[in-house]
Amino acid sequence: MSDENKKVQAGRVVSMDYTLHVNGEKIDSSEGREPLEYLHGAGNIIPGLERELAGMEVGESKEVIVSPADGYGESDPDAYIEVPRNEFPANIPLELGLELQVQDPNGNAMYARIDEITDEVVRLDFNHPLAGKELHFRVKIVGLREPTEEELDHGHVHSDGEHEH
Numbered sequence: 432m433s434d435e436n437k438k439v440q441a442g443r444v445v446s447m448d449y450t451l452h453v454n455g456e457k458i459d460s461s462e463g464r465e466p467l468e469y470l471h472g473a474g475n476i477i478p479g480l481e482r483e484l485a486g487m488e489v490g491e492s493k494e495v496i497v498s499p500a501d502g503y504g505e506s507d508p509d510a511y512i513e514v515p516r517n518e519f520p521a522n523i524p525l526e527l528g529l530e531l532q533v534q535d536p537n538g539n540a541m542y543a544r545i546d547e548i549t550d551e552v553v554r555l556d557f558n559h560p561l562a563g564k565e566l567h568f569r570v571k572i573v574g575l576r577e578p579t580e581e582e583l584d585h586g587h588v589h590s591d592g593e594h595e596h
């Protein structure tokens with residue numbers, strides 16, 4: 432490989448260790464797990480992180496701060512739905528922060544969190560849990576490889592033969 436090929440760039444499979452902090456709290460990390468693998472330039476990871484990783488070399492570490500707009504988006508004030516409490520399914524516990532899977536009118540799965548509970552209504556938040564949040568990543572590039580033809584074709588990594596579609 433030439434020196435240029437040793438850098439993170441479009442069309443390479445990148446392995447990285449990472450830790451994600453939000454508001455000073457660690458919310459995700461590859462510690463104790465396999466590094467995260469992704470296909471660079473294919474939109475597999477959030478744009479604000481992918482852009483900052485370009486040009487990094489194996490062994491290099493970096494802190495990356497991603498604004499909401501470059502991460503999971505701003506919190507959408509229209510993404511809340513209030514359900515009258517007496518229409519709320521009795522088998523779902525009324526707990527703040529509880530994650531629910533609901534179906535839209537087309538039968539697609541959507542995820543929501545119980546955001547507020549009053550005597551009259553239960554308010555559901557359909558925003559991504561990290562919407563509106565500034566993301567603090569600590570990343571270390573631990574490997575680079577060529578994708579297989581199939582990976583390139585699909586635009587994502589197939590790790591250990593597992594193939595989720």
Ligand code: ZN
Pocket residue numbers: 585587589594596
């Ligand atoms: Zn695939």
